[in-house]
Amino acid sequence: MLEEELTDLVKTTLTALYGERISDIPINFQHTRKEFEGDRTLVVFPYLKFSGKSPEITAEEIGKELLGSSELIVDYNVVKGFLNLIVDNVFWVNWLRNFKGLEFEAEKGTYMVEYSSPNTNKPLHLGHVRNNLLGYSVSRILEATGKKVVKVQVINDRGIHICKSMLAWETFGKGVSPQSSGKKGDHLVGEFYVKFDQVYKEEVKALVDSGMEQKQAESNAPIMKSAKDMLLKWEEKDQKVRGTWKMMNDWVYEGFNKTYERLGVQFDRLYYESETYLVGKDEVIRGLGKGIFESENDGSVWVDLTEDGLDRKILIRSDGTSVYMTQDIGTAILRFKDYPDLEQLVYTVGNEQNYHFKVLFLILKKLGFSWAEGCVHLSYGMVELPSGKMKSREGTVVDADDLMDEMVETARLKSEELGKLEGFSESEKEALYHVIGMGALKYFILKVDPKKQMTFNPEESIDFAGNTGPFVQYTHARIKTLLAKSESTSLQLDSTIDIEAVERNLIKELYRYKEVLELSAREFNPAYLANYAYDLVKLYNQFYQTVPVLKEENTAKRNFRLLLSTRVAERIANAMSLLGIAVPDKM
RNA sequence: GGCCCCGUAGUUCAACGGAUAGAAUAGAAGUUUCCUAAACUUUAGAUACAGGUUCGAUUCCUGUCGGGGCUACCA
Numbered sequence A: 001m002l003e004e005e006l007t008d009l010v011k012t013t014l015t016a017l018y019g020e021r022i023s024d025i026p027i028n029f030q031h032t033r034k035e036f037e038g039d040r041t042l043v044v045f046p047y048l049k050f051s052g053k054s055p056e057i058t059a060e061e062i063g064k065e066l067l068g069s070s071e072l073i074v075d076y077n078v079v080k081g082f083l084n085l086i087v088d089n090v091f092w093v094n095w096l097r098n099f100k101g102l103e104f105e106a107e108k109g110t111y112m113v114e115y116s117s118p119n120t121n122k123p124l125h126l127g128h129v130r131n132n133l134l135g136y137s138v139s140r141i142l143e144a145t146g147k148k149v150v151k152v153q154v155i156n157d158r159g160i161h162i163c164k165s166m167l168a169w170e171t172f173g174k175g176v177s178p179q180s181s182g183k184k185g186d187h188l189v190g191e192f193y194v195k196f197d198q199v200y201k202e203e204v205k206a207l208v209d210s211g212m213e214q215k216q217a218e219s220n221a222p223i224m225k226s227a228k229d230m231l232l233k234w235e236e237k238d239q240k241v242r243g244t245w246k247m248m249n250d251w252v253y254e255g256f257n258k259t260y261e262r263l264g265v266q267f268d269r270l271y272y273e274s275e276t277y278l279v280g281k282d283e284v285i286r287g288l289g290k291g292i293f294e295s296e297n298d299g300s301v302w303v304d305l306t307e308d309g310l311d312r313k314i315l316i317r318s319d320g321t322s323v324y325m326t327q328d329i330g331t332a333i334l335r336f337k338d339y340p341d342l343e344q345l346v347y348t349v350g351n352e353q354n355y356h357f358k359v360l361f362l363i364l365k366k367l368g369f370s371w372a373e374g375c376v377h378l379s380y381g382m383v384e385l386p387s388g389k390m391k392s393r394e395g396t397v398v399d400a401d402d403l404m405d406e407m408v409e410t411a412r413l414k415s416e417e418l419g420k421l422e423g424f425s426e427s428e429k430e431a432l433y434h435v436i437g438m439g440a441l442k443y444f445i446l447k448v449d450p451k452k453q454m455t456f457n458p459e460e461s462i463d464f465a466g467n468t469g470p471f472v473q474y475t476h477a478r479i480k481t482l483l484a485k486s487e488s489t490s491l492q493l494d495s496t497i498d499i500e501a502v503e504r505n506l507i508k509e510l511y512r513y514k515e516v517l518e519l520s521a522r523e524f525n526p527a528y529l530a531n532y533a534y535d536l537v538k539l540y541n542q543f544y545q546t547v548p549v550l551k552e553e554n555t556a557k558r559n560f561r562l563l564l565s566t567r568v569a570e571r572i573a574n575a576m577s578l579l580g581i582a583v584p585d586k587m
Numbered sequence B: 001g002g003c004c005c006c007g008u009a010g011u012u013c014a015a016c017g018g019a020u021a022g023a024a025u026a027g028a029a030g031u032u033u034c035c036u037a038a039a040c041u042u043u044a045g046a047u048a049c050a051g052g053u054u055c056g057a058u059u060c061c062u063g064u065c066g067g068g069g070c071u072a073c074c075a
Helices: A002-018 A020-024 A045-051 A057-069 A090-096 A126-142 A160-172 A187-207 A214-220 A223-233 A239-263 A278-291 A324-338 A349-367 A370-374 A402-420 A426-446 A469-485 A501-523 A528-544 A555-580
Strands: A027-030 A039-043 A073-079 A082-087 A110-114 A148-155 A269-274 A299-302 A312-316 A342-350 A373-380
Touching: A002 A020, A002 A027, A002 A039, A002 A045, A002 A057, A020 A045, A020 A402, A027 A528, A039 A187, A045 A073, A057 A073, A057 A082, A082 A090, A082 A469, A090 A299, A090 A555, A110 A126, A126 A148, A126 A239, A126 A342, A126 A373, A126 A402, A126 A426, A126 A501, A126 A555, A160 A223, A187 A214, A187 A223, A187 A239, A187 A370, A214 A223, A223 A239, A223 A269, A239 A402, A278 A299, A278 A312, A278 A324, A299 A349, A312 A324, A312 A426, A324 A342, A324 A349, A342 A370, A370 A373, A402 A426, A426 A469, A469 A528, A469 A555, A501 A528, A501 A555, A528 A555
Parallel strands: A110 A148, A110 A342, A148 A269, A342 A373
Antiparallel strands: A027 A039, A039 A082, A073 A082, A299 A312
């Protein structure tokens, strides 16, 4: 690899010039910025105290020495303290010639990525979309860098929330099913949840009007009491309640599965909260025995994290039931038991739970689990719309299914408006609208740094120009038709071929892919990859505009350009697939 | 109140502590020699504020101001 080779060279040179004591200083190259000539840049400021000379002279000195000692470097220039090294064209052309795709060594440990993890009382919304796209893409990226990955989700299938939907269904909609209503199961259940809330509010208001305190009214509303009763019955495994519960959850799963399918995400293993919600308690009691936790007179168990700058947190309520934190302790332990070679456990969860995970990981550490170090919270910011924030209370939540419909519809409208896609059959068109609409959505969301809050603009995302999914897809399709039109020759390369600056830049960009992939994997951040795909697209368009490809007379040059085009198309397709985005050959 | 995250062109996004802060859109002006003009070229425009650390700060530290989140015997 280029970096390794250059590092060795520079190390030797520096020791030759300034002696052994310099060998502790790390050597880092950066890509030369495009307004300067060169491929890699060495910043010489760190070496000044050894050279005892000015930045310019030091850089000049190092450059001269390097030039003399290696064939790889054919020239250099110095700008202030920056030594720009120019690598031999032969290196780049040979790299392209011997290109075999990406090779990462398979790693031993397993990575688990948790994402989605919805409640079963309402359909998925825009926030879940970001969650799913991130989790899925990160999984793909990790796999692409040689890791074994298990994609999981926890389904929050029990608790008061699902009882609310069940109760509303029994009271107001008994007999209604997805089949009878023609509605998607998760939407139907969601409607009952909303119905519950309406009735509940009315009841609370009535009680308050009759003179009751707000708080008291909230817990005394008849429908809420019934819901709590139902939860108790559920916990006692009451057959009738469990029957309804299972039926309605199944409706929801069926609906979710359709949504996941459209989103293009999958899971390898599901954890159901109903099966795991009791597992953390024993561990907490054990921790209590070891003095890690403390109990109150009423029997509740707490962890005191004030010394770590955090709060006191409850783990077991006075009535003996566990809280969310306790369950999470349990599932984490369970997972490391299920997968003994688990190295990292990545939780894809919104940033409103940053504190929760901070506490969770700290508790796991205190409990003495060495694997706690491998737990990561992949935190992401909220998604807003140009119209403002989503608020469930104000009914401004964007439903995931509706959103996807809208994206596909916009793709249709824009395509028709532009008069493209002539000569496509109706079914081909439909398929393409889906690919374009979803590509727009995914690309727009994934190109943003996960931790940042972002604004999703459906209109802008589906523009066929600019930093968008459809533009990347379109460029890929254009390269593919170009390649289809070229009579395929054996794409042999002569490594001494002359290349233009645009071509060299394109090769360098292709070369950068591995680095970008490693960075994306290390930081669990698909945004690097998305922006890389776009950079490649832009460079390709410039290349195409600058030099002829098909019309090039010189066979060696034409072969080179065709090969370069092939590699670019491959890279784009690869990067996009790791984002979960399809790239059509024609569009 | 305490804790965490974010403040970059009109807008949406970039920038391992490095060079003249990059793109894209919207604006202005151009370009039909190979693929599909859904392209390309040129142009104008930004680091919230004040300090500090250092050869160098959008990046690290402190404070101020703005936006968001968490701070339940909810999940």
